[in-house]
Amino acid sequence: MKNITTKQIINISLIIVLLIFTFQNLANVKVKLLFFGFELPLVILIVIVFFMGYFTARVFHRKKDQTPEA
Template sequence: MKNVSTRQIIDIVLLIVLLIFIGQNLESVKVKFIAFGFEMPLVILIAIVFFIGYYTAKAFNKNK
């Protein structure tokens, strides 16, 4: 049997937490933006907002 590192245990726990989060946020929500309105699953909306924030922060911190 292979030795399991602490990093692998943390990754497995985070994956389980992520799957629980996804399972609890599958309902659709209505999104209104300027003149547009549409429905999408809440977990997709959260992922989109996360990536926009991540890449925006990355772009503004390029010089550091």
């Protein structure tokens, strides 16, 4: 029988926490933006906002790295 490594324990723990987070945030929320409104699960909204922040940070970080040195 294989021994369970620390990395596997951490991965399983993270998956369990993610599943708990997902199931606790399945309620629909109404999102309004200007004249538009729609409903979606809270967990989806959180993931969308997370990735919007992630990609925004990447764009601004990349622009900072590409500034010419004069």
